[in-house]
Amino acid sequence: MKRLGGTSVVLSLALASGVAFGVPAGSDPLSALPNGASDPAAAPQPLVPPPTSPYEIEGALKKYDEEEKRIGAELAAIEEELAVLDERVVARGKAYFKQVRAGLLPAGGGFDELVDHAARVERTRLALSRDLEQQKVLRKKRDFLADRLTRLKVERAPLAMQREAVAKAKTVMKMADERRAAFDRAFESSTAPPDYVAIYGADLGPSDGASGQAFPSLFGRLPLPIAGRTEVKKLDASGGAGPALELRATGSASARSVAAGRVVFADDYQDLRVTVVVDHGERHFTIYGNLERSDVKVGDSIGSGTPIGPVGSRGLDGAVLYFELRKDGRAVEPGPWFGL
Numbered sequence: 001m002k003r004l005g006g007t008s009v010v011l012s013l014a015l016a017s018g019v020a021f022g023v024p025a026g027s028d029p030l031s032a033l034p035n036g037a038s039d040p041a042a043a044p045q046p047l048v049p050p051p052t053s054p055y056e057i058e059g060a061l062k063k064y065d066e067e068e069k070r071i072g073a074e075l076a077a078i079e080e081e082l083a084v085l086d087e088r089v090v091a092r093g094k095a096y097f098k099q100v101r102a103g104l105l106p107a108g109g110g111f112d113e114l115v116d117h118a119a120r121v122e123r124t125r126l127a128l129s130r131d132l133e134q135q136k137v138l139r140k141k142r143d144f145l146a147d148r149l150t151r152l153k154v155e156r157a158p159l160a161m162q163r164e165a166v167a168k169a170k171t172v173m174k175m176a177d178e179r180r181a182a183f184d185r186a187f188e189s190s191t192a193p194p195d196y197v198a199i200y201g202a203d204l205g206p207s208d209g210a211s212g213q214a215f216p217s218l219f220g221r222l223p224l225p226i227a228g229r230t231e232v233k234k235l236d237a238s239g240g241a242g243p244a245l246e247l248r249a250t251g252s253a254s255a256r257s258v259a260a261g262r263v264v265f266a267d268d269y270q271d272l273r274v275t276v277v278v279d280h281g282e283r284h285f286t287i288y289g290n291l292e293r294s295d296v297k298v299g300d301s302i303g304s305g306t307p308i309g310p311v312g313s314r315g316l317d318g319a320v321l322y323f324e325l326r327k328d329g330r331a332v333e334p335g336p337w338f339g340l
Contacts, residue, residue: 036089047152057163064156071149078142085135092128099124146154180270215259215280222337223305225288225323236333242331244287244324255288255308258337264299266294272322276308283329287321290314 047067051060099121224230224247231248257278264285265277272289276296279285291309297300311319325334 012177027269042152047148047155051159054162054166057159057166061156061159061163064152064159068149068152068156069144071152073235075142075145075149078145082138083136085131085138089128089131089135089292092124092131094273096124096128120297206313215261215284216281218338220260220339223256223306225255225258225286225337226253226311226319226321227256228253232335232340242324242326243333243335244331245324245334247321248317249319249321253316253321255291255321257302257304257306257308258286260301261286263296263298266296266298273287273312274309275322278302278308285326287322287324287326289324290320305329 048084051057066280083203090121094296100116102117186239224232226247229250231255233246233248234246235246255276259278259280261278261280263276264279265275267275269289274291274294275287275289276291276294277285277287288308290312293309295307295309302308311321314320323331323334325337
């Protein structure tokens with residue numbers, strides 16, 4: 001009985017020694033995490049150094065994406081490890097429960113068997129304790145990484161919007177450059193003088209009757225690009241490029257092609273707003289500027305008198321059409337072509 005009593009003391013001490021066995025004293029489960037994780041009072045710093053210019057946005061986003069990918073892979077590995085650990089904890093927990101429940105039954109086999117049983121119980125408990133502690137650490141690390149991943153996405157979002165804004169700005173600039181290049185490919189520059197003259201343009205309607213005639217043969221008899229009473233003023237072209245006409249109409253008006261041709265440009269162009277350029281062959285071009293919109297598109301074959309688009313208003317001046325005629329890329333005096 002004394003032996004049995006001593007064994008009971010040994011077993012009781014083994015079973016009552018707590019679940020902290022196998023864990024170094026004073027160890028911090030968060031010590032394995034990056035610096036600052038256990039200091040909630042620390043002011044959060046950007047996870048990636050913020051860009052100081054638009055040119056650095058792409059590089060910063062790349063770093064965010066790399067960090068997000070790294071954390072995602074680490075979280076996936078932790079989830080796999082936790083799944084294995086959870087199964088092991090359940091299995092060891094059941095084994096420990098059975099061993100503890102057996103109590104002093106092995107005492108019937110003698111002292112040595114009882115001691116072996118107590119040692120097995122202790123080993124199972126220590127293994128279970130380590131698994132539970134590892135489970136705790138992994139879950140804290142998982143939560144920390146999940147929070148970090150959320151911060152990454154929150155910090156990345158404004159940069160992604162900035163990148164999109166920069167891309168849109170570049171696209172707008174590129175489109176403006178392309179329009180300018182498309183316009184400039186056909187034309188060059190020169191100069192000329194002013195003064196308004198009131199004339200009338202006959203409303204002949206669309207026709208391709210002149211399409212069989214070479215444009216130079218229409219010199220002196222081109223129809224005006226606006227029908228009805230129109231005030232015509234000679235002026236320098238946009239930016240002092242060369243002679244042009246400004247046609248003011250009473251009320252609303254629509255611009256029309258002065259001869260048959262093919263539309264080679266129809267878009268916004270600098271201070272001329274919506275502008276249409278028509279190629280009449282033999283390097284003759286007509287330009288219609290300050291339109292509200294274009295009713296024709298690039299590639300359209302149009303006849304003489306074809307509506308091109310409504311003329312834009314310019315304050316108290318009413319509808320004002322900018323008209324220019326070019327030959328070999330150089331502006332020419334348009335008045336004589338209309339018999340003015």
